[in-house]
Amino acid sequence: MKLFRELFEGTDNRCPQCGMKNCPHPLGKCKCKPLPGYPKKVDEDLSPEQKRVGQLGPYEKVGPKGAVGKLVGGESFINTSIQAVAENKSAILRGILKEGSSLPGAMGGIKIMTPAEFVANQGDGEPGEEVDEATKLPASTRELKGQELTDYLDRIRGSADISKKTGQVKVDKKGKEKYVSGKTKQDKFRMPYIHRASVMGFYSPDGKKYNIDALKAAMTQRPTKLLKQNEKMKHSNGELEQFFNIGFAALVGSAVDENTNEIIIVNTCPGAGSCKIDCFAMKGGKIQYEGPWLSDSRILTYLLNDPEGFKAQINDEIKQEALEGKEGNYGVSIRWHDAGDFFSPEYLDLAFSIARDNPTVKFYAYTKVAAAVLGTKPANFMINWSEGASTGQEKQIKAQDPNLDTTKNSRIVPEKLFYDLLKKDAKGNLDKEGTNAKGAGGRWVTRDAAATSELKQRLAKAYGLSVNSILNYDEYMAKRNSIPKGMKYNVIVAPGEGDISANDAGVLSTLLLKH
Numbered sequence: 232m233k234l235f236r237e238l239f240e241g242t243d244n245r246c247p248q249c250g251m252k253n254c255p256h257p258l259g260k261c262k263c264k265p266l267p268g269y270p271k272k273v274d275e276d277l278s279p280e281q282k283r284v285g286q287l288g289p290y291e292k293v294g295p296k297g298a299v300g301k302l303v304g305g306e307s308f309i310n311t312s313i314q315a316v317a318e319n320k321s322a323i324l325r326g327i328l329k330e331g332s333s334l335p336g337a338m339g340g341i342k343i344m345t346p347a348e349f350v351a352n353q354g355d356g357e358p359g360e361e362v363d364e365a366t367k368l369p370a371s372t373r374e375l376k377g378q379e380l381t382d383y384l385d386r387i388r389g390s391a392d393i394s395k396k397t398g399q400v401k402v403d404k405k406g407k408e409k410y411v412s413g414k415t416k417q418d419k420f421r422m423p424y425i426h427r428a429s430v431m432g433f434y435s436p437d438g439k440k441y442n443i444d445a446l447k448a449a450m451t452q453r454p455t456k457l458l459k460q461n462e463k464m465k466h467s468n469g470e471l472e473q474f475f476n477i478g479f480a481a482l483v484g485s486a487v488d489e490n491t492n493e494i495i496i497v498n499t500c501p502g503a504g505s506c507k508i509d510c511f512a513m514k515g516g517k518i519q520y521e522g523p524w525l526s527d528s529r530i531l532t533y534l535l536n537d538p539e540g541f542k543a544q545i546n547d548e549i550k551q552e553a554l555e556g557k558e559g560n561y562g563v564s565i566r567w568h569d570a571g572d573f574f575s576p577e578y579l580d581l582a583f584s585i586a587r588d589n590p591t592v593k594f595y596a597y598t599k600v601a602a603a604v605l606g607t608k609p610a611n612f613m614i615n616w617s618e619g620a621s622t623g624q625e626k627q628i629k630a631q632d633p634n635l636d637t638t639k640n641s642r643i644v645p646e647k648l649f650y651d652l653l654k655k656d657a658k659g660n661l662d663k664e665g666t667n668a669k670g671a672g673g674r675w676v677t678r679d680a681a682a683t684s685e686l687k688q689r690l691a692k693a694y695g696l697s698v699n700s701i702l703n704y705d706e707y708m709a710k711r712n713s714i715p716k717g718m719k720y721n722v723i724v725a726p727g728e729g730d731i732s733a734n735d736a737g738v739l740s741t742l743l744l745k746h
């Protein structure tokens with residue numbers, strides 16, 4: 232399928248800003264040094280509406296008064312359609328169709344849709360290619376093998392970054408050879424993340440082929456530990472609580488189907504909608520280091536092929552932690568999914584059964600899968616319906632609770648609602664509270680009491696909440712043990728603060744300030 236970019240630039244797929252074929256940046260956000268003749272001007276013959284679309288980055292929004300919402304030249308899991316998203320659909324259509332016949336590249340396969348339609352089109356099975364359910368624990372998967380696998384590994388490996396001046400491969404400060412990634416923007420949403428260092432490790436010394444058997448052997452190793460330990464939280468009354476995570480790759484994971492001995496791509500977040508665009512678990516440490524992808528892959532492989540073994544092992548780990556908690560006089564909380572989601576009903580059942588096996592431990596999850604919210608759950612498993620799900624999942628929740636008056640939920644508060652109210656230093660940088668000697672860590676705080684009050688007013692208006700029901704984190708921590716039964720608060724949580732409200736039945740909405 233041809234990229235939407237081709238409509239404007241022909242088929243060589245160069246970045247219009249820097250002119251490189253493998254520019255790693257989204258359209259409109261290029262940071263590379265431009266080649267001679269770039270940035271390229273948008274064809275002046277196009278209508279203004281077409282130009283707007285051509286200038287947009289793949290996931291950029293245009294303000295409420297602008298016509299265009301988003302341009303997505305991308306694919307999501309299994310789905311390879313190209314989508315242009317516009318708030319004023321007919322205007323864009325008119326613009327494109329007017330000039331369509333004279334534009335380079337193909338028109339076929341391009342859908343014009345409103346932002347709401349775009350979100351609706353994401354997730355919920357993502358039709359278009361064969362989906363298997365062959366593993367012992369069912370999931371939506373497809374095989375990744377043969378040429379497709381080799382091509383993907385080639386794209387991850389990329390090509391040497393040759394200096395135009397010297398003709399030699401460029402090297403970084405540490406003397407390592409630089410490379411240009413061959414990965415496409417679509418790879419992020421439809422292919423599982425594999426760190427380049429691992430790919431190089433499985434590339435044969437003669438440079439001709441990959442050792443796929445060694446790759447599979449690495450992926451099928453059983454993890455020694457499934458629970459990942461988080462920070463210990465201190466409550467206002469001095470109580471301690473130890474947090475743990477369990478999870479795997481967000482959106483698209485890799486695993487081995489041990490029946491067929493083939494690598495499979497797993498749809499780990501079937502309810503994901505707009506969240507996938509900005510998913511915290513698809514960046515940062517998860518992709519910076521070599522370890523996480525392989526660890527995630529081993530967990531998924533174990534879970535899918537041997538759910539009983541997985542359950543026995545995690546139960547052992549939880550029981551051990553619960554015992555240590557009892558002896559050390561602290562509570563144990565487990566966040567199900569630091570990344571990923573309940574990818575099948577059978578998997579949801581398995582997670583709930585583990586909670587039932589450990590009644591003294593508190594479990595909680597954020598989810599974009601409506602069934603996890605609407606079904607019966609164990610008393611010690613708190614589910615937070617989370618913003619950013621596909622429209623299909625949203626509809627199921629809204630049918631029961633249109634204004635989220637009773638469904639425990641979490642919302643991502645956009646910067647425009649709070650950033651100007653945060654405490655800053657003389658240079659205008661965030662003045663965080665509790666940073667270490669190197670200035671790292673700490674939490675975001677508001678400027679003063681008036682700013683906190685203003686923030687509450689804004690949140691109340693934006694989300695239809697009563698101002699009095701909104702607490703900041705400190706207020707919540709002070710009150711949390713005395714919230715009368717039946718009363719629900721909404722809690723503002725800033726980066727650097729804890730996750731306790733997500734695990735508290737007395738909190739309706741956790742209002743997460745966007746990081």
Ligand code: SF4
Nearest residue numbers: 481500503506510571
């Ligand atoms: S459901 Fe969660 S983990 Fe999955 S893509 Fe969305 S934000 Fe990321």
